[in-house]
Every structure is written in C-alpha cells, then in structure tokens.
C-alpha cells in the first residue's frame with residue numbers, strides 16, 4: 001500500500017515576533033519546524049505501513065531549506081521525500097499550492113498507485129485549512145477533513161471508517177479508498193524514531209523537483225500568476241490600553257474580590273450579581 | 288446607477304444542522320447587507336441546502352436575504368463534502384455571484400475550499416473584517432495570520448466570486464425583521480446517492496455539549512488552574528455567574544476538560560459580555576479567540592502576564608485563592624438577595 005503525506009515547513013508561530021516599526025515578521029532566530037499537524041499525519045502513515053506493508057512518500061512545496069523537514073520525516077519512518085522547489089512557485093496561495101501538490105500526486109500515483117493521502121488539518125503560518133480540501137477536489141477524491149482517527153482501514157476491500165470532528169460532535173464516516181484525510185493531532189501519537197531510521201535519515205537526500213523537471217507545471221497555474229488572491233496590506237493589530245490591576249498582596253483577598261465584583265456590576269456585563277440560579281431548585285423558587 | 292436588485296450578487300451560505308440554522312449564517316447576512324449597500328444595486332442572496340429546511344427560508348429573509356436558492360433533498364440531510372460542494376458550485380456557475388461568504392465552521396471551511404477549487408477562485412479563510420475597497424470596489428477581507436501576530440487584508444482582483452469564510456461571533460448579529468419577504472428559488476441539483484463516496488454511519492454528540500461560542504459569560508481556565516479539580520471549581524464559579532467554562536489549549540491537550548471548551552486560534556472565537564481568564568498567560572493564540580469580549584477580567588499571579596494587556600481589570604493573585612473567594616462572595620450576595628426578596 002502507498003500513502004502520500006503532504007507536509008509543510010513553517011516558522012514556529014508561538015515564537016514569532018513582529019517589528020513594531022515596520023509591521024513585518026522578525027524571522028531571525030525563529031526556528032523552522034514541520035507543521036505540528038503534519039507530524040501526526042506522517043505518524044499515522046508510518047503506523048499503517050507497519051500494519052499493512054508498503055511505502056510512505058512525503059512531499060512538500062517550499063524553499064530549499066525544507067529539505068531538512070523531509071529528512072525529519074525519514075527519521076519518522078517515511079521512505080521517500082520529494083521537495084518541490086523553484087522560485088517560480090513563490091507567493092503561491094492555496095489554489096496554486098493545491099495545483100502543484102495535486103499534479104505531483106497524480107504523477108506519483110501513476111508510478112505507484114496511492115491508497116491514502118494525508119494532510120495536516122491546517123498549517124500554523126496561515127491557518128487556512130484549504131490546501132487539503134483543494135487537492136482532494138482537484139483529484140476527484142473523497143475528502144474527510146478534521147479526521148480524529150481511523151476506526152477501520154481495509155486496503156484490500158478499499159474501505160475505511162473515519163472519525164471526524166464536526167461542529168457539535170463526532171461523525172463516523174465510511175469512505176472508499178483512495179481518500180484524502182486532513183488530520184487532527186489525535187489521529188496518531190508520535191513515537192520516538194527508531195535507530196535504523198535515524199541512521200538512514202543521516203545520509204538521506206530528498207529528491208528535488210523543479211517547475212520544469214521531472215514534471216512540467218503549467219506556468220499559468222503556479223506562483224503569483226496562479227494565485228487569485230494577493231495581500232493588499234499587512235499590519236500589526238493596535239494594542240489595547242490595559243485596565244487597572246488589583247493586587248491581592250496589597251489589598252487583601254476579600255477586598256480585591258469585592259472590588260472586582262463591583263467593577264463587573266458597574267460595567268453592566270452581567271444582569272446582576274444578585275439572585276443567580278445556583279441550583280435548579282433555586283431557579284424554580286425564583287419563579 | 289443600476290436598478291436596485293440588478294447589481295452584483297452577494298451570497299451567503301446558510302449553514303444548518305437538522306433543520307436548525309447556525310447563527311453565523313445570519314451574521315454573514317448582516318455583513319452582506321452592508322457590502323451590498325456599498326456596491327451599486329447590490330443584492331443579498333442566500334444559499335440553503337438540506338432536507339426539510341423550509342422553515343429556515345423566512346428566517347433568511349428576516350435577516351436580510353432578498354432571494355433564497357433552496358435545494359431540499361434527503362441526500363442533503365446530513366452534511367457531506369461532495370454533494371454540497373457539487374451542488375453549491377453548480378449554483379455559483381449558474382448565477383455568478385460577485386462575493387460569496389461562508390461561516391468558518393468545520394462544515395464551512397470544508398465546503399468553501401472545495402467550492403473555491405471547483406470554480407477556480409480565491410478564498411480568504413477566517414476573516415475578522417470585511418469591507419469594500421473604496422477605489423477598486425472589490426472585497427477587502429482582513430484576517431489574522433502568523434498566529435494572530437499580523438493582520439493581512441486580502442484581495443481577489445480578477446476571479447469571481449470573491450470568497451471568504453468568517454468565524455462565528457466575529458461579526459454582529461443583525462436585527463431580525465419579522466415579516467420581511469423575498470423571493471424563493473427552488474434549485475434542482477440532480478445529485479445521486481450512487482455517486483457519493485462517503486456515507487455517514489453515525490454521530491456522537493459532544494459530551495457536555497458546552498456551547499461556548501454564544502455564551503454571554505465565560506469563565507476560562509489555563510494551566511494556572513492547576514488541574515481537573517481546579518476546573519470543577521471554575522464550573523462552580525461559572526454557574527454562579529450564569530455562564531459556561533472555557534479553556535486554553537494546553538489544559539485541553541492535558542485532558543483537564545473537553546476540546547469543545549477551547550478558546551483561541553485553534554479553538555473557538557467567543558464574544559461574551561464577560562470573559563474571566565483564570566491562570567491563563569494570554570498567548571496571542573489565545574487572545575485572538577477572546578479579545579472581542581466586552582469585559583475581560585484576568586486573574587494571574589504573574590503581574591507581567593500578557594493577559595493583563597488585554598484585560599479591562601486584572602487581579603494579581605493566586606487562582607486557588609481568588610476563585611473560591613469569588614464563589615463565596617457571589618453566594619453571599621445570592622443569599623442576601625434571596626433574604627431581601629422575602630422581606
């Protein structure tokens with residue numbers, strides 16, 4: 001069985017800072033990581049390989065440095081890593097990205113038929129959650145987004161049952177295979193990489209695909225040209241003026257809390273702090 | 288100047304579940320009405336798919352739709368990506384809207400990206416602000432990016448429709464105008480079950496069913512709450528204030544409380560009247576989900592915690608002390624008021 005995982009290298013946005021003068025991102029010193037959701041997607045692929053045999057391919061479109069991310073995937077148990085990298089891909093929005101990834105997956109599928117495609121739920125740099133659904137739509141494959149886990153997976157009967165996080169609960173969906181899943185972190189717990197993987201990864205060189213070879217991507221569908229959306233303006237959100245700070249250490253507990261309750265009341269954000277239903281019985285007694 | 292109603296179409300996808308419309312649909316109709324006013328002769332149109340959803344049609348009119356395209360089909364009873372994506376894309380191709388807004392819910396994000404890909408147009412995710420660019424007369428869709436550190440305004444110059452998803456509770460609910468009428472267009476989509484690759488086998492409603500998105504009072508806890516027992520006390524406080532419990536991501540990851548309580552970038556956006564943040568540091572990924580609250584009260588023992596930068600009032604103190612005291616004083620007030628009502 002053949003699984004393809006799409007991964008993206010992203011700046012660790014929990015460490016991102018903005019230059020307040022220019023409103024631009026300070027990238028220096030911000031570590032590049034594999035998008036956290038994608039790590040779980042890779043793990044699921046590796047788990048399935050352990051159970052059913054076969055191969056796992058990881059693909060990414062990004063700058064040359066993203067080769068590192070593919071090497072980390074090999075440490076995790078991926079067999080083959082493909083870096084799709086070319087200046088011509090720069091400034092791609094999700095439509096252009098899904099074109100490139102979709103075309104690459106089609107080519108890989110022609111070589112070695114794909115049973116499952118795994119994407120992260122969303123990439124933490126843009127948080128769009130659009131690329132996975134975009135690729136599924138382009139390839140005409142069933143899509144299950146927000147996948148929480150596989151309840152069953154049968155590569156022979158080509159069926160899977162997937163748990164999906166919906167707005168108000170969890171759906172159990174049966175899909176035919178191949179299908180494309182965008183995954184939540186729950187989908188597979190990440191295990192420590194075994195030594196043989198580390199050894200293999202140490203000398204692994206991902207394949208490099210450009211805009212022309214081995215595939216010729218349509219120049220009208222990639223990069224800026226293939227991207228219907230553009231960033232008109234970027235700015236830092238204006239800071240709010242912080243409110244007063246009451247200190248328990250200075251005013252004492254009871255007094256601080258009493259002042260805070262008074263402030264809430266005078267702000268008019270709760271109806272009243274008087275008769276609030278504490279238990280259903282009391283609610284009835286207030287009639 | 289164009290005839291009213293003959294100008295560009297501003298579309299809203301009406302999300303429903305079991306015949307109940309998601310309020311984000313009405314928030315979007317409010318936004319669409321504002322956008323239509325800025326475009327000569329703009330009309331507001333709603334798209335409604337589902338089964339036995341007739342009751343929603345007059346609601347869509349009441350919240351501002353001039354026209355509703357409705358497809359009622361047992362095959363559409365539960366949301367699935369493919370029939371909805373095919374169906375709505377067909378309608379888009381037939382009626383050529385200028386702008387198309389969808390709620391950034393799980394359903395909406397799943398659907399909107401598939402539609403945008405089918406019709407090969409641009410889609411801006413999770414917008415917090417929509418306006419018409421005064422020069423270009425096109426949609427200016429603003430969204431937080433890089434984890435809320437930066438705001439970006441996105442334009443889609445050439446392709447149509449210009450699509451955007453917007454999170455629930457980011458835009459105000461417009462006033463409902465009962466009795467407002469519009470045109471109902473029934474849409475035949477020609478979908479066949481045999482073509483659908485995915486089948487819904489079952490649904491488990493979220494435990495607790497906390498509906499934090501639309502709560503007026505949220506008592507939220509972070510790592511500083513200490514553990515599940517601390518959350519039990521927050522639940523008491525929430526009850527005393529007539530609210531619900533929210534949480535930061537690490538405590539959800541740690542299993543102290545269910546994911547449906549999570550507030551923030553990867554959780555829910557909330558806009559309560561009162562947001563009480565207990566033992567939450569106030570990382571930007573948390574703040575993007577709650578900074579729209581009317582009043583924020585933060586409790587943290589670190590006076591430098593970033594949460595204080597967005598708080599209207601801060602208490603520098605220990606959650607383990609302050610929360611029980613809040614409960615005690617609230618209960619004392621309740622008891623006092625009860626005594627008073629008997630007098």
Ligand SMILES: Cc1cc2nc3c(=O)[nH]c(=O)nc-3n(C[C@H](O)[C@H](O)[C@H](O)COP(=O)(O)OP(=O)(O)OC[C@H]3O[C@@H](n4cnc5c(N)ncnc54)[C@H](O)[C@@H]3O)c2cc1C
Pocket residue numbers: 013014124434508509510511512534535536537538549550551552553554555565566567568569570571572573576586587588589592604605606607
């Ligand atoms: C891509 C991405 C998405 C994310 N999405 C979200 C999201 O949706 N929601 C979210 O919340 N986070 C999200 N995060 C995580 C976020 O960056 C923070 O790590 C998280 O919000 C911190 O949670 P916290 O405030 O509970 O914990 P901490 O940062 O550990 O803060 C705990 C706070 O409690 C205080 N404290 C400790 N003990 C006490 C006590 N006894 N009394 C009073 N105060 C006390 C401490 O001073 C501290 O300020 C995301 C991160 C990433 C990278």
Ligand SMILES: Nc1ncnc2c1ncn2[C@@H]1O[C@H](COP(=O)(O)O)[C@@H](O)[C@H]1O
Pocket residue numbers: 006007008035037038059060061062094097101118119120121122123124126127128129130131132
């Ligand atoms: N440039 C890329 N290369 C490979 N995969 C990507 C790329 N961009 C996005 N993805 C995949 O799509 C998912 C969702 O990303 P996004 O739609 O950008 O939020 C990610 O978790 C990845 O699995």
